[in-house]
Amino acid sequence: MKTYKHVNYLWDEQKAKSLEGDEVALLLYRSNLLGSDLRITNYGGGNTSCKLLDKDPLTGAAVEVMWIKGSGGDIGTLKKSGLAALYVDRLRDLEKVYRGIEHEDEMVELFNHCIFDLSSKAPSIDTPLHGFLPFKHIDHLHPDAAIAIAAAKDGKQITQDLFNGTIGWVDWQKPGFDLGLQLRDCLDQNPGIRGIMLGSHGLFTWGDTAYESYLNSLDVIETCAEYLEQNYGKKRPVFGGQKVESLAADDRKQQAAKLAPILRGFCSSERHMIGHFADDDKVLEYINSNDLERLAPLGTSCPDHFLRTKIQPLILNLDKGEDLSDAEAIKAKLLPLFEDYREMYTNYYETCKHDNSPAIRDKNPVIILYPGVGMFAFAKDKQTARVAAEFYTNAINVMKGSEAVSEYTSLPRQEAFNIEYWLLEEAKLQRMPKPKALSGKIALVTGSAGGIGKAIAKKFASEGAVVILNDMNAERLASAEEEFIGVFGKDAVTTAVLDVTNEEQIVKALDKSALAFGGVDIIVNNAGLSISKTIEDHTQKDWDLLYDVLVKGQFLVTQAATRTMKAQGVGGDIINIVSKNALVSGPNNAGYGSAKAAQLHLSRLNAAELGAASIRVNVVNPDAVISDSNIWAGGWAEGRAKAYGVTVEELPAYYAKRTLLNEIILPDDIANACFAFTGGLLNKSTGNVLNVDGGVAMAFTR
Template sequence: MKNTLTFQHVSYLWDEAKAAELAGDEVALFLYRSNLLGADLRLTNYAGGNTSVKVQATNPVTGEAAEVMWVKGSGGDIGTLTKAGCANLYVEKLHQLKGRYRGLAHEDEMVGLFEYCLFDPKCATPSIDTPLHGLLPFKHIDHLHPDALIAIAASADGERIMHDIWGDTMGWLPWQKPGFDLGLQLEKIVADNPSLRGVILGGHGLFTWGETSYESYLNTLEVIEMAAAYLKAHYGERGPVFGGEQRPQALDAAARRTAAAAAMPVLRGLASSPGRRMLGHYTDDARVLEFVNSHDLARLAAQGTSCPDHFLRTKIRPLVLDADVMTGDAASVKTYLEAQFEAYRKDYVAYYERSKHANSPAVRDANPVIILWPGVGLFSFAKDKQTARVAAEFYTNAINVMRGAEAVSTYQGLPEQEAFNIEYWLLEEAKLQRMAPPKALSGKVAYVTGGTGGIGKAICEELLRHGACVVAADRDRLDETQADLRQRFGPDSALAVAINVTDADSIAESLRAATLQFGGVDIVVNCAGLSISKPLADTTQADWDILNDVLVKGQFLVSQAAVAILRQQGQGGDIVNIASKNGLVAGPNNVAYGTAKAAQLHMSRLLAAELGPDKIRVNTVNPDAVLRGSKIWEGAWAAGRAKAYGITVEELPAFYAKRTLLGEELLVEDIAQAVRVFVDGSLAKSTGNVLNVDGGVAMAFVR
C-alpha cells in the first residue's frame, strides 16, 4: 500500500481528532468512514455502493461471543448512513447459507434466507449485496461505484488495463448480476490470491478493504486515485474526447437557460401521464455539455450505461433531441417532441417484449428519464425532485465513465438482456412495492405569491407536508424562507424567488426559475397582497392604485403567465386566489381594499369559466381577520380597523372572534388548509367556487 495522503482526484476527509473520539467503537468508525466516502460524489452517488464492518458481539440467546457484520441496508445512502440504516447479521450463519444455495437459477430465494441470519430482527432490510461483504474475510469492506474505476470496468479490455495500473494486487471478476453466486466468486478470488488489495467487478464497481476503518478508507482512496491518474495521463492519446465537438456548439449560459425553461413544461407534460406527474431537473454542467455537443453522442448514448446503479435510475438509454429541429417555432417543436416521445415509448416496449421472462413484472412507464439536447444540456424527469436530480447525477457519472473508457479503450454498456434483468429484477420490483404510497400532492409544484409572509408561508408549509414542491415568490425574506423550508422539508423541496407582481417581466423571470428548478407549475396561489384601511375622504389615488395594482393587476398578470405554462404541460392544474370576506361584505373605511378584493373574486369566476376546458380549476379562499402571523396586520391596517370599530389594536382578536358564528379566532393555518383542500383531489370537480374561512360571518354567506 502506498500510504500517501496526497490526492488530486479524490477528497481525503479523515479527521484524526474526530476518529480519536470514536476510538474503540468499530461500528461508529465504520459509520464515520461511510459518511466520508459518501460525501465525495466522485466515489459514489446518492444511495450507491455499500460498506460494512465485522465486530464481536454477544449472542443474546446463548450468551456466547459471535461475529456480527454491520452493513448498509437496502435502499440506504452511505453519505447519511446511521445505525438505523444498517442491517446486522451473524457472519457464521451467512456462511452456513452456502449449504442452502442451489445455483444461479435460484439466486432470489437466498434473499429471504438473510432474515434468518439477522442479529437484530428489527434492523434495516439486508440488501442483495449482503453476501458480497459477508463471505469475504476482511473486517472492513468498501464497495463503491467510482467513475474512474467503472471507466476501466466498462472498457473492452479493462482487465488488461487493470494489470497495467496495479499489477497483480487487484483482481477482476467479469460482469455478473449481484447475488449469492457473486459473493462466492469474491470469496474464491480472495482465497486464491491472498495479496489482493481489491477486486474490480466488470461493468459494475470496486471492492476494497482493510483491517481498520482507516486502513480501508485509505486503501479505497488510493485505488481510486491511481485509476483517475491513469485516465488523466491518457486523455488525448486516442484523439479528441468523444471524437471532438460537432455543431451546434453550446449556446451561451443565458440562451441555454431561456431555451431550457421554454421547453421544460412541454417535456414535463409528455413525460407525465394522467395521475402520475413527473418532476424535472435541468443541468448544463460542463461535463454534460462536452458530451451532448460531441461527435460521438449518438453512438455512446445508444449503448446505455454500465453500472447497475446508473442504469436503474436512468433507463435503458436516453432520448437524444435534434438541435436543429429544436430551434423551430413553438408549435413545430411540440409536434416534433410528441413524435420523439411516441417513438421512444414504442422502442421501450419493444425492448421489454424482446427481453421479458415468463415471470417478469408488467411493463413500467415507457417514457424517457434522461433527455439530451445538444447545445443546451440534460433534462431528467422522475416521480419526485430528488429522484430526478439523482438520475441526472447518475447520468453525469455515466458520462464520466464513457469519457474515461473511450480515453484508454472502447466503452461498452451493459448488454440489453442483462440491463433488462436488472431493471425488471423481481427483487427490485419487491423493493418498489415496499415503498410508501405517494402523498396527495406528490409530483406537483405549487407557486405561491406572497409566499414568505404569514399566510403565504403557511400555505407553502401545508402543501409541502402533503408532498408538493413549492416556489415561494415574494419581495423579501427569500433566503431565510428557502433555508427554513429546505431544512424542514428536504433540500429538494422548496425554492424562494423574487417577484414584483405588478411587473410582467419580473413574473416571467420568477416562473422561469420555478420551471428550471422543478420542470413546471401545477398549483398557482395568488396570495401577494397589502391592506390600506381609510375612509373615502382620506383614500388617495396612490392608495387606490397600489391596492388595485397588487391585488387585481397582480392576480391577472400571474394567472396569465402561469396558465401559459399549465397549457404547455397539458395536465390541467389549479389556481387558488386568496381574496377576502371584504370582497362580499361592505364595511366602513374600506373602499379601495374592498373594491380590489371584490374584483379578485369576480376575476376568479371569469377565469374558471374560461379555463374549464383546459381542466384548470380556479377557486377562491376568503379569509377574514387572520391577525396572528399575517404580514398585513403588522402595519397600519390593524390600527385602521381598530379605529373603524372604536376599539384598541389589542382588542381586535377577541372582537373578530366574538362576531363570528363559531366564536373562533382565525389562524394562518386555517387558510392554508382551505387552499390544500381545493388542490389535493378532495374537490377535484370543483371550480369557480368560494370557500369562506371566517369563523362564520352571516353577511358573507354566498348563497
C-alpha cells in the same frame, strides 16, 4: 496526510482517534467520508461493512458479527440505524442450502435467519458479497474511474496490467449469493490481492482497519483516474470531438426554462413528474460531441446507473437556438420523438420480459439531452430527478474513460432488464410509502415568506409538493428559505424575489421554477395589502396601490402561469385568496372592498376561460386572519378598530364574536382550504368560492 488529485482525502486523525475501540462507529465514519464524494460513489450506491467479535446474547460466547449497510441506504448519510448486523458463521452456512443461481432470490429471506441485532436494518442483496470475504473492513464502491475500466472492452487486461495482478477480476453478474461465492473464489485463486474489479459494475477493496480500507480505496481509485487522465485525447479526440457549440450560459438557462414545461408535460403522461436541469462542462462535452448518437443508445453499464436513468436517454431533435415561443409547434415537433421512445421502451420490455416479470412501468424517458443547451431529468420527486442526473453524469464519466483507453461496452439489454425488473427490486418499490397527495406537484404561492402565504406553502410542502417561495422583502425571504430547508430539505424549495406588479419579475420567478422543477402546477395568488379609510380620506395613490397589487397582480401572475400550464398540457390549479369583503359592504373600505370584488369576478372569468385547458380556478375567502399577517400593518388594524368602535387589542375577539361559529381564523385554516382544492378530491370543481371566515352570513354566496 496523503495527497490525491482525483479524490478527496478527508480522514481526520483527531476524529478517528475519538472513535477508537468502536469499529461500528469507525465504519460509519469511513462510509460517510467515501459517500460524500460523487466521484467515488453516488447517492444510494455502493456498500461498506466491518466484521468484529461480539457477545452472543443467547450463549454469551464470542461470535463474529458483520455490520453492513442495510437495504436502501446511502453510505454518505449512513447512521447506525441504517446498518444490518448478521452472524458471519450463519451467513456462510447458507451455502449448504444454496440451490444455485436460478434460485438466487430465495436466499434474501434466509438472510433474516442470520440477524444478530434484531433492531437493525433489513440486509441488502449485497450482503453475501461482503460475508464471503474474510477482511475486517470492506468497501464496495462505484467510482467513475474504476467503472470506466470495468466497462471497457478489454477491461480485464487493463486491470491486470495497471495493477500488476494485485487487483482481481470477476466478470459481470447480477448481485447475489453466487457473486459472493465468486468473489471468494477470486481471492482464493489470487492470494494477496488488494481488491477485485467487478466487470461493468464497480470495485471491492478492503483493509484490516477502517483507515487501511479507506486508504486502499482511495489509492486504487486514484490509480484508475490517473491512468484515464493520461490517455484522454491520446488515441482520438474526447468523444470524437465537438459537433455542436454550446450557447452562452445565460442563453442556455433561458432556452431550458422555455422548454422544460413542454418536456415535463410529455414526461408526465402517466403521473406528474418533477424536473432537474444540468449544464455543467462534463454534460456539455458529451452532449455536444460527435459520439453522442453512437454512445447514448448503448445505455449505461453499472446497475445503479440504469436503475435510475432508464435503459437509454432521449436526444432532442431541436437546434440549440430553436425558437421555442410557440409551445404548440414545439410539442408537435417533439411528439414523434416521445412516441418513438415509448415504443422502444415497450419493445425492450416485451422482448426481455419473463413469465413472472412485473408489469411495464412508465414508458417515458428519465434523461433528456439537448445538444448545445444541457440535460434534463424527470422523476417522481426533485431528489430522484436530481440523483438521476447525477448518475447519468457518472455514466458520462464512465463512457469518457472507457473510450479513452479502449471501447465502451454497456450491459446487454437482457441483463439490464433482469436488473430493472428484478422481483427483489419490485418488492423494494412496493415497500415504499404511498405518494402524498401533492407529490409531483409544483406550487408558487405569492407572498409566501410569512403569514397566510407561508402557511399555505408549508401545507403544500408537507403534502409532497415542491414550492417556490417568494416575497418582495429579500431578507424575509431568506429567513423563510432557511426555515423550509430545515423542515423539508433543500430539494423541496427554491426562492424568487417577486413584486406581483412587476411583469419581468413574474416571468423570472416562473423561469426559475421551470429550471428548478420543470414548470408549475399550482398558483396561489395570495400577495396583498389593505388600506382602510373613509371615502373622503382615500387618496388616488391608495386606490392605485390596492388595484395594482390585488387586481393587476392577480391578473399578471395568472396570465404568466397560464402560459406555463398550457405548455405542460397537464392542467393545473389557480387559487385566489380574496376576502369576505368581496361580498360584504362595510364602512371605510371603498378601495380594498371593491378591489377584492374585482379579484372575485376575475376569478370567475378565468375559470370560465381556462376550463378547456383543465386549469381550475377557485377562490378562498378568508376574514380577519391576524396572526403573522402583513395585512395589519400600515394602519389597517387602527382603521378597522375605529370603524367598529373597538380598540386594536379587541379586534380578534370582535371578529370572532361576530361569526356564526365564534372562531378566530388562523393562517393554517386558509392553508387547509387551499389544500382542499388541490389535494385531488375536488379535481372536477372550478369557479367555486370557499369561505373560511367562521361564518359571516352576509358573505354567503347564495
